[in-house]
Amino acid sequence: MPETPRGFVCGHPIAHSRSPLIHGYWLRQHGLAGSYTAIDVEPGAFPAFLDRLRAGSHRGGNVTIPHKEAAFALADRKDAAAEAIGAVNTLWMEGDTLFGSNTDAYGFIANLDDRQPGWDARKGPVVVLGAGGAARAVLFALGERGFTDIRIVNRTLDRAKALADHFGGCFSAHGLDTAAELLRDATLLVNTTPAGMHGQAELPIDVDSLPDDALVTDIVYVPLQTPLLAAAAKRGLRTVDGLGMLLHQAVPGFERWFGVRPAVTPELRAMIEADIEAISS
Numbered sequence: 454m455p456e457t458p459r460g461f462v463c464g465h466p467i468a469h470s471r472s473p474l475i476h477g478y479w480l481r482q483h484g485l486a487g488s489y490t491a492i493d494v495e496p497g498a499f500p501a502f503l504d505r506l507r508a509g510s511h512r513g514g515n516v517t518i519p520h521k522e523a524a525f526a527l528a529d530r531k532d533a534a535a536e537a538i539g540a541v542n543t544l545w546m547e548g549d550t551l552f553g554s555n556t557d558a559y560g561f562i563a564n565l566d567d568r569q570p571g572w573d574a575r576k577g578p579v580v581v582l583g584a585g586g587a588a589r590a591v592l593f594a595l596g597e598r599g600f601t602d603i604r605i606v607n608r609t610l611d612r613a614k615a616l617a618d619h620f621g622g623c624f625s626a627h628g629l630d631t632a633a634e635l636l637r638d639a640t641l642l643v644n645t646t647p648a649g650m651h652g653q654a655e656l657p658i659d660v661d662s663l664p665d666d667a668l669v670t671d672i673v674y675v676p677l678q679t680p681l682l683a684a685a686a687k688r689g690l691r692t693v694d695g696l697g698m699l700l701h702q703a704v705p706g707f708e709r710w711f712g713v714r715p716a717v718t719p720e721l722r723a724m725i726e727a728d729i730e731a732i733s734s
């Protein structure tokens with residue numbers, strides 16, 4: 454184990470990752486002598502990269518596209534979130550054991566708790582758009598939080614059905630064409646699809662049928678205010694953007710590697726917002 458704790462984010466490509474900015478901010482804020490760097494690891498090189506981690510190259514790190522499923526397969530032990538989601542985004546060593554977690558579910562819930570405290574006081578029906586990797590984390594999080602009517606709406610119905618089967622009785626699968634009806638009594642609408650991101654098509658979803666007290670959140674954060682959030686705000690609905698999910702999902706890993714539980718501060722958020730605006734303009 455190196456004397457100065459070292460963390461990483463690995464992926465391919467990796468230059469776009471904002472994780473070094475986030476962890477670098479916390480290292481400076483807490484005056485810690487550690488480092489956190491982005492490492493480009495091609496898919497074929499990932500097992501050897503983990504061998505070096507096992508040999509002590511780093512305390513641990515984050516894993517992003519395309520390595521999350523391989524990290525799940527190669528970690529010795531996984532927590533409940535990783536097991537349910539089937540992907541690992543956070544790794545750390547404990548003795549000779551390589552542990553894996555998925556902190557996206559934590560990040561999703563912590564963001565809502567932070568931005569709309571009490572948002573889950575009434576656990577009514579939830580509509581989740583999308584059935585990909587991010588949807589799995591969101592669905593697991595909502596089930597853990599105690600929601601009992603979670604409607605997965607996806608362009609490809611079979612993928613929604615596969616997720617509903619995987620997660621069990623509180624989850625149902627639907628096609629996009631039924632969304633308006635499903636939204637009528639929903640307390641929460643979550644977009645987990647990339648639609649609405651810069652350069653992507655917008656979602657064919659009309660927020661008009663949502664109840665007046667519904668909350669709308671998007672896990673896309675470039676732009677911060679997606680077309681879906683803009684439409685919801687225009688209608689007077691409460692909204693939460695996806696940036697906080699990115700910030701909060703980083704908290705558990707930092708604590709594992711550097712021994713301090715960091716906070717998602719307004720200053721950190723402003724720093725990442727400025728970075729997003731710089732690349733968006």
Ligand code: NAP
Pocket residue numbers: 557560583584585586587588607608609612645646647648650654655656672673674695696698699700702
């Ligand atoms: P993914 O596995 O590729 O899944 C994408 C899902 O979106 C699929 O269900 C797909 O439907 C659906 N979809 C894609 N384009 C669509 C469109 N134009 N209209 C309707 N549905 C569409 O992707 P992912 O890994 O889940 O990531 C999704 C998004 O979440 C990305 O933008 C990612 O950046 C973001 N994300 C944010 C955070 C955060 O911290 N805020 C964390 C993780 C991911 P089909 O099944 O029909 O193809």
